[in-house]
Amino acid sequence: MMQLQDILFSQGFGTRRVCMGLVQQGLVLVGDDLQPCTDPTAMFQEEGFIFQVQGERWQYHQLAYLLLHKPPGYECSQKPSTYPSVYTLLPAPLRQRGGGAAAGVQAVGRLDQDTTGLLLLSDDGKFIHRMTSPRHHVPKVYEAEVKHPLDARQIARLLEGVVLDDDPKPVRAHACEAASDHHLRLTLTEGKYHQVKRMVAAVGNRVESLHRSTIGGLSLGADLMPGQWRWLTADEVSALSKKTASPA
Numbered sequence: 001m002m003q004l005q006d007i008l009f010s011q012g013f014g015t016r017r018v019c020m021g022l023v024q025q026g027l028v029l030v031g032d033d034l035q036p037c038t039d040p041t042a043m044f045q046e047e048g049f050i051f052q053v054q055g056e057r058w059q060y061h062q063l064a065y066l067l068l069h070k071p072p073g074y075e076c077s078q079k080p081s082t083y084p085s086v087y088t089l090l091p092a093p094l095r096q097r098g099g100g101a102a103a104g105v106q107a108v109g110r111l112d113q114d115t116t117g118l119l120l121l122s123d124d125g126k127f128i129h130r131m132t133s134p135r136h137h138v139p140k141v142y143e144a145e146v147k148h149p150l151d152a153r154q155i156a157r158l159l160e161g162v163v164l165d166d167d168p169k170p171v172r173a174h175a176c177e178a179a180s181d182h183h184l185r186l187t188l189t190e191g192k193y194h195q196v197k198r199m200v201a202a203v204g205n206r207v208e209s210l211h212r213s214t215i216g217g218l219s220l221g222a223d224l225m226p227g228q229w230r231w232l233t234a235d236e237v238s239a240l241s242k243k244t245a246s247p248a
Contacts, residue, residue: 012097071226117212
């Protein structure tokens, strides 16, 4: 059980004082019939608790696990330099939940501003570490449109490994295929800076556009349009966590 003002604070609806004021002003509706509750200290079972704040319907989540279809022209940064932040695509409570200096959800890894596709976000530090640690080899599938026609030699080199300029150790694709003459489907299990673009350049080609379609078996559905997001289901979080439970 948790006080209503604390539920609002944990979900990112403002400081404790602001959350108390929202309740006292009758701006928070609770129950199946969504009636105002003006007692900030009223106790509720938080798991699965559904409420409404100033017309915005919300469900309590102890931890946030999100899937976002990243459009082009957004930076995966809280302090973007040139393009708008991908976090502006999320509602304010998701950017503020938890309070403190590290408030809100964080991107699980990054996509370049011109790269589109599946981006995970969470405020679960352990989950973020498991998903991004190179020790766990989480597979990520990228769809790349390339400038020059693909050939068997390029595919073979990507599978055998290419040397990038910042590491003498060859970097290999976990899987690689030419979906068409100019469409490369590449699976990686690590995340170096601009890795796909640099690997493709190393075999004499160039990435014209890049899209991430899958992370750890979780795919970006066709029903989620660019810029849209959704909560991960409990089964999806569990499946991703199992895939990263121990180093490969």
